[in-house]
Amino acid sequence: MADPMQETEAMELDDEPEAEVRDGMPEFLEKMLHLTAGHRKETIDGAKEFLKKEFPDWESGCRWEYSAALLGSPVFPATRFIGAWCFQESINNRNVGWLIEETAKLLRHPAEEGSNPAIPIFVPPHLRSAMDWVRTADASRDKRRVIAGVAxxxxxxxxxxxxxxxxxxxxxxxxxxxxxxxxxxxxxxxxxxxxxxxxxxxxxxxxxxxxxxxxxxxxxxxxxxxxxxxxxxxxxxxxxxxxxxxxxxxxxxxxxxxxxxxxxxxxxxxxxxxxxxxxxxxxxxxxxxxxxxxxxxxxxxxxxxDLEQCVYSKIEVTDREREYLGVSQDLKQVIRSPSLVCDSFLAHASKETREKKIPTRECPQVLGMPVVYCEPYLRHVSWSDCDVQGIENVVRIIEEYELRDVKEFVILTETRQLASFVGEGLKRALSKLKHRHSLCDAATLARSHGSAMDGERRIVVDTVRRYQGLQGSVVILFGLPSGQDPLMYLGKSRCSGFLFVVGTEGACEEMRQKEKVYKNEVTPSISRKRKEEPEGAPSLKWIKI
DNA sequence: CTATGACTACCATCCTCCCT
DNA sequence: AGGGAGGATGGTAGTCATAG
Structure with missing residues (x-):
């Protein structure tokens, strides 16, 4: 076998210059750390000004990432990287959610000053710093790299x-x-x-x-x-x-x-x-x-x-994975108990917090991602009739967003049966529209990604589980039963732009309630910023059939 | 030759029902 | 009230036949 350290053919990369391999943070990250000390609003505004100057081509807002690089974990002294969305202005702050309440609080107040803080690291649009961090692995003593973050x-x-x-x-x-x-x-x-x-x-x-x-x-x-x-x-x-x-x-x-x-x-x-x-x-x-x-x-x-996914999926974790996740408590317990899961995030926030015995809290309410619109329909006796109405709603959404030049839609259901039902229904309904549409499943989409024909509208209809790991700008959750948080989280986190829920009245009402709690209690400062519907929001109104 | 769909097997999870 | 059994559903995989 070839010795990996021996000289290799010279290959120049066409995009990024060769970066110096170093253990420390890049300069702009250090600058950001300084600017965001305390994580107050004014410091964030200052940081944003700095970023806009540094990266003039990027105006869409901020992503905040949290690193526990300085935690000094006995297992992996090198680094660990925690990421979470805070907000993204480009999509009108819609994607603030799907964090549990405690996580959201943590993101706004990551650590007390003077403690060993979580470092708020700005990651530019191309995630250059994270890339560098992975790249330094080869030259580093500990070559392990763990990235934990929400979708x-x-x-x-x-x-x-x-x-x-x-x-x-x-x-x-x-x-x-x-x-x-x-x-x-x-x-x-x-x-x-x-x-x-x-x-x-x-x-x-x-x-x-x-x-x-x-x-x-x-x-x-x-x-x-x-x-x-x-x-x-x-x-x-x-x-x-x-x-x-x-x-x-x-x-x-x-x-x-x-x-x-x-x-x-x-x-x-x-x-x-x-x-x-x-x-x-x-x-x-x-x-x-x-x-x-x-x-x-x-x-x-x-x-x-995806730590939050652990919460919902109730997955058994061995000691080895627990070490990787870097939590000091019994992660099995952490994962099984919603009231404890936020502790795994706190564990990354500061050493003091991690070692402190955290009193039992009430279960944090699982909060929904802000939904553009819920489209409820009744579903009781004859489900097929009602789902036909749901499909009509989906078609309305697609029509509306095609006017905004959206070319890819993702419709996710719980079962394959419902997915194929929706697919059939859409095929009939969309044949009347003027644009060409192609319906496919998740695997087909993944296979043909980036090779769409010009002008072609692609609509993915599949189950939530099979779409796991992929993302879409317009996601429609179709007929998901209320109270199924794992599935809901998976579905919601597939969305990078606009999320719709088409479902039973109960499920839609639950979604609205969660969003209400979220807006009023978790991110009031952000909610206040958008009193009227922002430009680009759909003209659809609540539809009740 | 390759992609696709229909079928099967196996296991995990969730929900309901029933028993203690 | 709590726990276990069983059914329904999901996931994964494989094989085979068929179409292009």
């Missing part, structure tokens, strides 16, 4: 760009990229190849169906199951998942013999892989341990987590 913080973007850069710099790097479901794997593969080709300025040409340089992008199950030894007796029932569990128990050398070794390992939405953990006779086996075993520690080991 939309750019975790996936950082992953694809970092992987593409590594491959563009050296084709021979053995890079492994894993995630949970197939649509996301397809998307990641396409994005990495696209980005890599761009960096190489078109000099890379795949040869004869070759999948490119030595990058493996797949789902965890497919990657692991692919090489799981088959059952010795073909007639015998073969449970591949059981076989996988046996693989998880193997030791490092055996694993390397089966899977080979990789210099760079990237895992997106990695919290979902905890499904493959198991506990046998008191001994737990973990996907994380397995992947660490096939990592040769010459490159970076990159994980992205």
């Amino acid at each position: 939309g913080t750019g975790k996936t973007w950082i992953l694809t760009e970092s992987a593409a850069r590594i491959l563009a710099e050296d084709f021979r790097s053995r890079v492994l990229v894993l995630c949970f479901n197939r649509p996301l794997a397809i998307y990641l593969r396409n994005e990495i190849h696209r980005s890599m080709k761009k960096k190489l300025g078109g000099r890379w040409k795949p040869v004869g169906g070759c999948r490119g340089p030595s990058v493996t992008v797949d789902t965890f199950f497919a990657f692991m199951g692919w090489k799981v030894p088959d059952a010795p007796d073909p007639d015998e029932d073969f449970n591949r998942k059981e076989a996988l569990k046996n693989v998880l128990k193997m030791r490092g050398e055996d694993l390397k013999a089966i899977y080979g070794s990789y210099s760079h390992v990237f895992i997106d939405e990695s919290i979902n892989l905890c499904f493959y953990n198991s506990v046998d006779e008191g001994k737990s086996t973990s996907w994380l341990g397995l992947l660490e075993n096939i990592w040769d520690e010459t490159g970076c080991f990159f994980l992205s987590f």
Whole structure:
């Protein structure tokens, strides 16, 4: 095998200049840290002025990221990176939400002055600082990089760009990229190849169906199951998942013999892989341990987590993942109990807070992302009739937003059955509209991303779970039952622009209530700024059938 | 040769019902 | 009231047939 440290062919990257590898923060981040000390409104305004001067091409507002770089975790002294949206003016502050209340408070008052504070780090539109941070992994003592953030913080973007850069710099790097479901794997593969080709300025040409340089992008199950030894007796029932569990128990050398070794390992939405953990006779086996075993520690080991998703999904987490997440308490408890979950965020905020015993609070109310409009319809006896009305509402939304030049719509349901019903209904209804539309599912969208024909409107109809990890500018949640917070969170967090809920009166009312609480109690300062509907808001009004 | 859809298997989760 | 069993639904995977 080629020595990864040996000299490589000179390859100039066409976009970014070679940055100095350093442990400290880039200068502008230090400046931002100074400007935002105390995190008061006036300091933020000052910081924004500074940013507008530094980045004149960017006027859309702020993203705030929180780093616990200075926490001095005994496990990973290097760095950890926590991201969360605070607000984004470009979409009229609509995306403030989907944080639980305590998180939102934390974001506005991250830490007391003088304590070991969470560092508010400004990340410019292209997330350059996060990229640099990942890039320093190779030269750093601890090569592990964990990015935890709510949806939309750019975790996936950082992953694809970092992987593409590594491959563009050296084709021979053995890079492994894993995630949970197939649509996301397809998307990641396409994005990495696209980005890599761009960096190489078109000099890379795949040869004869070759999948490119030595990058493996797949789902965890497919990657692991692919090489799981088959059952010795073909007639015998073969449970591949059981076989996988046996693989998880193997030791490092055996694993390397089966899977080979990789210099760079990237895992997106990695919290979902905890499904493959198991506990046998008191001994737990973990996907994380397995992947660490096939990592040769010459490159970076990159994980992205969505902590809030952990809250909702009730996922079992082993000690190893707990270490990665950097919480001092029993994360299993943290995850299972909504009243404790905010502590995992506090744990990142300051050492004092982390070590302090936090009194039991009432469960923080799970708050909704501000919804553009809810479109309720009755759904009781004959569901199909009522869902027909729902589809009419969806068509209205699509018509309205096409006038605003939106070309991609995402409609998410709970079940596949409802998804196909909506798909059929839309096909009939949209055939009457003048624009061409193509309906597809999440996997098809991921496969053809970036290759849309001019003027073509794409409408994705799929289940929420299958769309996990992907994002859309206009998302319509169709017929999600109220009270299903995990699903609601997943669905809402898929939206980067306008979110609609088309559903039962109960679900819509619940959404309105949550938004009301959110506006009045969590972000009053932001809510006050938009008394009248901002420009660009739809002219649709509440519809009650 | 490749993409797609229909079918199957297995496991996880949630909800409901029933028993203690 | 609390816990367990069972059903419905979701996810993943695989195989096979078919169409382009």
